[in-house]
Amino acid sequence: MSTDGLPELDPVIHAQARLRVTVALAALSNGDRIAFSRLQELVGMTAGNLSTHLRKLEDAKYVEITKTHQRRTPVTYVALTRRGRLAFEEYTSTLRELLPGGGAESGR
Amino acid sequence: MVRTNPRGEGSEFAADNTLSASESLALIDEQQAEMRRVLHREPTALYLMWSVVWLAVFALAFLAAREDQLVPGWLAGVLGGALIVGGVIVSAVVGIRMGYGIRGESSVAGAMYGWSWTLGFLALTGVNLTLMAGGMPDDLISPLWSGSSMVLAGVLCLAAGAMFRDIPQYVLGGWFLLVAPASVLAGSPENLLVVGIGGALGFAGRAVLPRLLRNLVSGGQS
DSSP, X not given: OOOTTGGGSOTTTOSHHHHHHHHHHHTSOTTEEEEHHHHHHHHTOOHHHHHHHHHHHHHTTSEEEEEEEETTEEEXXXXXXXXXXXXXXXXHXXXXXXXXXGGGGXXX | OOOOOXXXXXXXXXXXXXXXXXXXXXHHHHHHHHHHHHHSOOOHHHHHHHHHHHHHHHHHHHHHHSTTOSSXXXXXXXXXXXXXXXXXHHHHHHHHHHHTTEEEHHHHHHXXXXXXXXXXXXXXXXXXXXXXXXXXXXXXXHHHHHHHHHHHHHHHHHHHHHHTTOHHHHHHHHHHHHHHHHHHHHOTTHHHHHHHHHXXXXXXXXXHHHHHHHHHHHHHHO
C-alpha cells in the first residue's frame, strides 16, 4: 500500500491516539461535551497519555476543555470545536481520496 | 523523548506517521463502531422486557376486572405496580449508564423529553379524575383511561421519533394511536386486553424493527 500523499493529511489528527480521540468526540452530538474519565474509558488510554494528546488538539483549537465542579469534585469536560469537526471531516475526505477503491465503502 | 504505550500510541510524529491511509480508515471505523456500541446501542432487551411487563400488567388488570374476578383487585394492583416500578428503574439505570459523563444540548433535550411524559400524564390524570367526579358513567371509566393514556403515549413516541430521527420509535407511536380507539371500541373490560396485547406487540415490534430495517437496507445493497 502506498502512503504517498500522507504528509498532506492534517498532522494534528493523523496520529493513532489523537485520531481515536477525535473520532470519539465527533461521535457526540453537536453541543455535547464528555467527562475526561468517560472519554478515557471509551478510547482506552492512560490519563497521562490522553492529557498529552488533548493538549495538542487544544493547541490547534480542535477541542475545548472546560474545568468545572460537581458536588465539590473537579470534573474536566472535553468537546470538539466547530473547527475540530471541520478538520476531521476534511481529514476523512482526504483519506478517501488517497484510497479511491477501498475508501468508498467506508465512513457511511 | 519518544513515549509509546502498549498500543503503540506514540506522542511523536515519527511513530504516528507509520499509520497508512487504510489503517487510519480502519481505526476510524473501529472507534466509530465502539462509540455506537456504547452510546447509541439499540435497547432491544429493554423493549422486549417492556413487552412482557406490559402484557403481564394488563393481563392481571383484565383478570381482576372480569365479573368472576379470577385475580383479586388488590393483588393485580400490587403486582402490576411492582412490575411497572421495576421496569422504570431498569430503564432509568440503562439510560443513565449510556449517558454517563456526557453533558450538553442532548442531555438537556433528553431531560425535557422525560419530563414531557410526567407532565403529560399528570395533566391527563387531572382531566380524567375531573370527568369521573363530574359523573362519568362507570362503564366508560376504564375505556377513558386506556384510550387517553394510549393516545398520549402514542403522541410522545411520535415526538421522540421526530426529535431523534428514530423511525421505529415513530412507527411505535403510530401503532399506539391505532390501539387507543380500538381499546375504547372493545369496551370494558376487554379494553384492557386490547391495550395489553396491542402494547406488547408494539414493544416487541419496536425491538425487532431496527434489525429488520438494517437487513432490508443491506439486502438491497448486495
